[in-house]
Amino acid sequence: MSAETLEAGGSSLGQAVQQTRCRNCGYVLGEPRPKFCAACGQDTSPKPPTVGEFIQHLGGNYVAMEGALWRTLALLLFRPGRLTVEYLTGRKRRYVLPVRLYLTISVLTLLLLRFSGAIQFPAVRPDGKPIEFKPGRDLTFIDAGAMRAGVDEKGAFYCEGLPAGLCLRLGQRFDADPKTLRRELEAAPERFLRHWGTAMFLLLPMFALWLKLVFIDRHMRYTEHLVFALHVHAFWFAMVALALVGNSLVAALAMLAVPVYTQMAQQRVYGGRWWLGLLRAMLLIILYSSTVSVALILVMILTVLF
Numbered sequence: 278m279s280a281e282t283l284e285a286g287g288s289s290l291g292q293a294v295q296q297t298r299c300r301n302c303g304y305v306l307g308e309p310r311p312k313f314c315a316a317c318g319q320d321t322s323p324k325p326p327t328v329g330e331f332i333q334h335l336g337g338n339y340v341a342m343e344g345a346l347w348r349t350l351a352l353l354l355f356r357p358g359r360l361t362v363e364y365l366t367g368r369k370r371r372y373v374l375p376v377r378l379y380l381t382i383s384v385l386t387l388l389l390l391r392f393s394g395a396i397q398f399p400a401v402r403p404d405g406k407p408i409e410f411k412p413g414r415d416l417t418f419i420d421a422g423a424m425r426a427g428v429d430e431k432g433a434f435y436c437e438g439l440p441a442g443l444c445l446r447l448g449q450r451f452d453a454d455p456k457t458l459r460r461e462l463e464a465a466p467e468r469f470l471r472h473w474g475t476a477m478f479l480l481l482p483m484f485a486l487w488l489k490l491v492f493i494d495r496h497m498r499y500t501e502h503l504v505f506a507l508h509v510h511a512f513w514f515a516m517v518a519l520a521l522v523g524n525s526l527v528a529a530l531a532m533l534a535v536p537v538y539t540q541m542a543q544q545r546v547y548g549g550r551w552w553l554g555l556l557r558a559m560l561l562i563i564l565y566s567s568t569v570s571v572a573l574i575l576v577m578i579l580t581v582l583f
Contacts (some may be wrong), residue, residue: 298315298323299316299317299318299319300319300321301314301316301319302316302319303314304317306321317486325433330362341351345371345372345373346373347492348372348420349370349372349373349378350573352372352516353378353508353511353512354512354515354565356511357494357538357541357542357545358508358541358542358543358544359504359507359545360372360508361504361508361546361548362545363544364504365501365504371429371524373506375503375504375507375509375511376506378508378511379507379508379511380478382449382511382514382515383477383478383510383511383514384473384474384516385518386515386517386518386521387423387470387473389476389517389518389521389522390470390517390521391402391466391467391470393521394557396477405412406470408410418507419439419447419577419581420575423437423438424439424574425437425438426444426447427583432475434447434448436448439578441470441580446582447578447581447582465580465581468579468580469511469577469580471574472579472580476572476573476575476576477510479572480568480569480572481503481507481510482503482506482544483565483568484506484510484565484568485499485502485503485505485506486502487561487564487565488561489502490564491557491559491560491561491564492547495547504545505542505546508539509542511533512538512539512542513535513539516531516532516538517531517532519531527537539558540554540555540558543557543558572581
């Protein structure tokens with residue numbers, strides 16, 4: 278008798294097929310036949326599920342995912358650094374994976390930013406006054422200290438501190454009539470958010486790199502710092518979302534929570550003395566702020582050009 282016995286008559290999907298091995302991985306099932314393969318976890322029934330079984334499986338998977346989501350959010354929001362510690366100590370299956378958590382929260386927050394109208398670039402000037410789409414007004418599209426670009430009060434394009442080739446492309450982009458200029462600027466917030474969402478995801482590895490340098494004496498792997506970076510950035514995005522949907526008091530508390538939470542999370546994950554942790558945090562802020570500033574300039578340029 279071979280290891281696999283098939284009932285006679287059978288190529289139709291609904292016919293019963295008896296096997297002594299798992300159809301998925303070939304593992305010997307033994308007798309009595311278990312409901313699930315001990316090697317790969319697939320069910321051993323050869324028949325397709327009934328409607329009731331299908332609904333039961335769907336509901337079970339949803340409840341399991343829902344439970345993991347709430348457990349993850351509870352730790353992320355109210356236990357600074359605890360989610361990272363849980364992941365690094367090997368307790369992973371009960372929580373949403375760091376990358377999935379970050380992507381979910383960041384995408385939802387960017388959608389809120391888009392539909393709330395909170396991003397006003399370039400609907401207002403750097404000084405906060407509304408843009409006037411007519412000659413006689415200085416329209417600054419890019420303003421990053423020594424690097425500036427826009428249209429002066431006489432309607433002439435200016436570009437300072439940027440490469441000559443880039444200034445040429447920017448000038449060609451905005452050598453247009455006021456109506457075209459207005460249309461381009463009104464579409465800019467959506468383009469800015471799209472580019473900024475991509476930039477923030479690309480900044481995560483840089484933040485993890487700065488963490489590794491600042492905490493080089495901890496002898497942790499780069500990927501361990503990356504997990505902390507994903508969790509911290511997910512919290513930052515969650516606070517931005519909370520600020521968008523809440524009143525001014527909630528928004529103020531959410532923004533205040535960002536530095537407090539980050540320092541507490543850093544202390545839990547990396548340990549050490551508080552005063553030394555504060556010094557490390559200040560160094561990290563300097564390094565990452567410089568990186569974010571460069572990224573912001575690039576995003577502003579991409580927003581104007583594309």
